[in-house]
Amino acid sequence: MSDTPLAAVVAPPPHDRPLPEAVRLLARRHRPRSYEAIPWLVAIAGYFAFPDYLQLGAQVFIAILFALATDLILGYGGVITLGQAAFFGSGAYVCGIVSAHGWTEPLTLVVIGAAAAALVGLVSGFVVLRTSGLTQLMLTLIVAVMLGEAANKATSVTGGANGLQGMVISPILGIFDFDLYGQTAYIYCLVLLFLGWLAVRIIVYSPFGRTLTGIRESEARMHAIGSPVFRRRLTAYVISAALCGVAGALLAETTSLVALDALSFERSGAVVIMLIIGGLGRLYGAFLGVPIYMILQDRFAQADPTYWYFWIGIFLLAIVLFARGGILGLIERAARLVRK
Amino acid sequence: MADVFSAVISIAFHGVAFAMVLYLISVGLSVTMGLMGFVNLAHGVFAAAGGYVMTTLFNDYGVPFPLAVAIAAIVVGAGSVALERTLYRRFYGGDELDQVLMTIALVFISIAGAKYIWGSEQAPMHPPPYLAGQVELIGRDFPTYRAFIIVAGAVLVTLLWLGLDRTRLGAKIRAAVDNRRMAQSVGIDTSSLFSFTFALGTGLAALGGALGAELLPVFPGYALDNLILFLIVVAVGGLGTIRGPFFAALLLGVADTAFKYLVPEFGSFFIYALTLVILLVRPKGLFGQIGRA
Numbered sequence: 001m002s003d004t005p006l007a008a009v010v011a012p013p014p015h016d017r018p019l020p021e022a023v024r025l026l027a028r029r030h031r032p033r034s035y036e037a038i039p040w041l042v043a044i045a046g047y048f049a050f051p052d053y054l055q056l057g058a059q060v061f062i063a064i065l066f067a068l069a070t071d072l073i074l075g076y077g078g079v080i081t082l083g084q085a086a087f088f089g090s091g092a093y094v095c096g097i098v099s100a101h102g103w104t105e106p107l108t109l110v111v112i113g114a115a116a117a118a119l120v121g122l123v124s125g126f127v128v129l130r131t132s133g134l135t136q137l138m139l140t141l142i143v144a145v146m147l148g149e150a151a152n153k154a155t156s157v158t159g160g161a162n163g164l165q166g167m168v169i170s171p172i173l174g175i176f177d178f179d180l181y182g183q184t185a186y187i188y189c190l191v192l193l194f195l196g197w198l199a200v201r202i203i204v205y206s207p208f209g210r211t212l213t214g215i216r217e218s219e220a221r222m223h224a225i226g227s228p229v230f231r232r233r234l235t236a237y238v239i240s241a242a243l244c245g246v247a248g249a250l251l252a253e254t255t256s257l258v259a260l261d262a263l264s265f266e267r268s269g270a271v272v273i274m275l276i277i278g279g280l281g282r283l284y285g286a287f288l289g290v291p292i293y294m295i296l297q298d299r300f301a302q303a304d305p306t307y308w309y310f311w312i313g314i315f316l317l318a319i320v321l322f323a324r325g326g327i328l329g330l331i332e333r334a335a336r337l338v339r340k
Numbered sequence: 341m342a343d344v345f346s347a348v349i350s351i352a353f354h355g356v357a358f359a360m361v362l363y364l365i366s367v368g369l370s371v372t373m374g375l376m377g378f379v380n381l382a383h384g385v386f387a388a389a390g391g392y393v394m395t396t397l398f399n400d401y402g403v404p405f406p407l408a409v410a411i412a413a414i415v416v417g418a419g420s421v422a423l424e425r426t427l428y429r430r431f432y433g434g435d436e437l438d439q440v441l442m443t444i445a446l447v448f449i450s451i452a453g454a455k456y457i458w459g460s461e462q463a464p465m466h467p468p469p470y471l472a473g474q475v476e477l478i479g480r481d482f483p484t485y486r487a488f489i490i491v492a493g494a495v496l497v498t499l500l501w502l503g504l505d506r507t508r509l510g511a512k513i514r515a516a517v518d519n520r521r522m523a524q525s526v527g528i529d530t531s532s533l534f535s536f537t538f539a540l541g542t543g544l545a546a547l548g549g550a551l552g553a554e555l556l557p558v559f560p561g562y563a564l565d566n567l568i569l570f571l572i573v574v575a576v577g578g579l580g581t582i583r584g585p586f587f588a589a590l591l592l593g594v595a596d597t598a599f600k601y602l603v604p605e606f607g608s609f610f611i612y613a614l615t616l617v618i619l620l621v622r623p624k625g626l627f628g629q630i631g632r633a
Contacts, residue, residue, distance in 0.1 A: 269444065317427075
C-alpha cells in the first residue's frame with residue numbers, strides 16, 4: 001500500500017467498473033431532481049391562472065419563506081422553537097420603521113430587515129442555544145413575547161396596537177411599482193423565495209448542513225468527533241433568523257403595514273404547525289404545508305370562523321397520530337411501498 | 341411613608357393570592373413534565389375546564405360553592421385519565437416535537453369546544469355572599485375572596501406536601517420522579533402511578549382554575565393565553581420538583597403584581613425579562629438539580 005503512487009489512489013476508478021452504491025448515492029444526493037421544479041412551475045402557472053389572487057399568492061410565498069427558514073433551525077438544526085416570530089417581526093418592524101423615516105428602496109430595506117433579524121438571532125441564540133429541552137423552548141418563546149410586549153408598549157416608534165403607519169415603498173429597481181392587483185408583489189416575493197430556497201438548499205447539502213443534521217441526531221457524538229456544536233448551531237440560528245427577517249420585511253413591503261401580530265405567539269406556533277403538516281426537515285415541507293394550512297384556514301374561516309381551531313386541532317392530531325413526517329413523510333412511505 | 345407601606349402590603353397580599361392560584365395550576369404540570377418527561381402545553385385546558393365546570397354548577401344549578409369546586413376538581417381529574425390513557429400515553433418517551441403538537445392540538449380543540457358549549461364570553465364569576473365584600477385584617481380592609489384563596493391555597497399546599505412526604509403513595513411518586521427505572525425495578529407499578537399522578541395534577545389544576553376564576557378569568561382562549569405564564573412557573577421552579585414551582589409562583593406572582601402596580605405601562609415585560617435572567621443563570625430552574633432533565 002505504501003508504495004502505491006498517490007495519483008493511483010486519488011484517480012477515479014476506470015469506467016468499466018461501477019462506483020460503489022454508497023459513493024454514487026452520496027455524489028447524487030445534492031443534484032437537482034426533476035420534481036424540484038414542480039413548486040416553481042405551479043407558482044408561475046398560478047400567476048396566469050389566478051390573476052385575482054396574486055396578493056394572496058404573495059402572502060403564501062412570504063409564509064413559505066418563513067417556514068423554510070424555520071425548517072433550517074427546527075427540522076435540520078433540531079432546535080425546538082416556538083419563537084420564530086421574534087425574527088419575522090424584527091425584520092418587519094425594522095423594515096417598516098426605516099421606510100416610514102424616509103428610506104424607501106425596497107431591496108435595501110429587505111437587507112436591513114434581514115440584518116436586524118440576524119442581530120436578534122445572534123443575541124438571543126447566544127442565550128437560547130446554551131440550554132436544551134423545555135428551558136430552550138421557553139426561552140425561544142420568551143424572547144418573542146418580550147419583543148411583542150416591547151413593540152406593544154413603544155407606541156411612539158411602532159404604533160403599538162394600531163400598527164405601524166406611514167410606510168412608503170419605492171418601485172423595485174426604480175421600475176416596478178407595487179400595484180393594486182399584486183402582480184409586482186407576486187413576482188417580487190416569488191423571486192426572493194427562490195433565492196431563499198436556493199440558499200437553504202445549498203446550506204443543507206453542504207458539509208455545514210451535514211454537521212447540523214449530525215448535531216440533531218446526536219449532540220454527544222458530534223462533540224466527540226470534535227465538531228464545534230455551539231458555534232455551528234448559532235450560525236444556523238442566525239442564518240435562519242436572517243431569512244425570517246427577509247420574510248418579515250417582505251410582508252411589511254407588500255402590505256405597507258406592520259401590526260403586532262408579526263411578533264405574536266400565534267405566528268410562531270402556526271409556522272411550526274405548517275411545517276409539520278408538510279413534513280419537517282425535508283426542504284419541501286414548507287411548500288406543501290403552508291398552502292394547505294392557508295387554504296384550509298381560508299375555507300374553514302369562511303364557513304365557520306369560530307371552529308377553525310377545532311378543525312386544525314383535529315387535523316394536527318391526525319398528523320401526529322397517523323402521519324409522522326407530515327404529508328411528505330406519507331409520500332415517501334407510499335413511494336417505498338410502490339418500489340417494493 | 342404610610343403610602344409606601346400600604347402599597348407594599350397591598351402588593352404582597354394580591355401577589356400571594358395570585359401565586360396560590362398559579363401554584364395550584366402549575367404543580368401538576370411540573371410533576372407530569374418531570375415524571376413522564378412530557379412537554380404538556382395543554383395543561384391550562386384542565387384549569388379552564390375546572391373553571392367552567394365550577395361556574396356552571398355554581399351559577400346555573402345553584403350547587404354550593406365548595407361542593408362545586410370539589411366536583412370540578414374530581415370530574416376534571418377523572419376525565420383527564422381517559423385522555424392520558426388514549427392520547428398522552430402514546431407519546432411518553434417520544435419526540436418532544438410530537439408532544440408539543442399533540443398538546444397544541446388539544447388546546448385548539450378545547451378552545452373551539454369551550455366556545456361551542458359556553459360561548460365566547462368570559463364565564464361569570466361572583467363569589468358566594470359569604471366570601472364577597474371586605475374583611476378587616478390588621479386594621480386594613482382586604483377583599484374577602486382573595487383572603488379565602490390565600491387560606492385555601494395554603495391548606496391545599498400543606499396537604500399536598502404532607503401527602504407526598506408522609507404517605508406510601510407519595511413516596512412512590514417521589515421515587516418515580518427521581519429515578520423512574522430504579523422505581524420500576526423495585527416493583528413500583530409506574531404505569532398506573534403515571535395515571536394517578538396525571539389525574540392528581542389535572543385535578544389540582546382544575547381546583548386552581550375554579551378557585552382562581554376571579555383572578556384569571558375563564559374564557560375559551562384561557563389555555564393558550566395563560567400557557568406562557570404556567571410554563572414560566574414550571575421552568576423557573578425547576579422541572580419535576582414539587583416545592584420549586586411554589587417558590588417560583590410566589591416570586592412571579594408578587595413580582596408581576598408589583599410591576600403591574602408600579603409600572604403598568606410596561607405590562608408583562610418585566611416578568612419575561614426576570615424569567616430570562618433566572619433561566620440564564622440557572623437553566624434547570626431555581627430548584628432543579630443540575631444533571632437531571
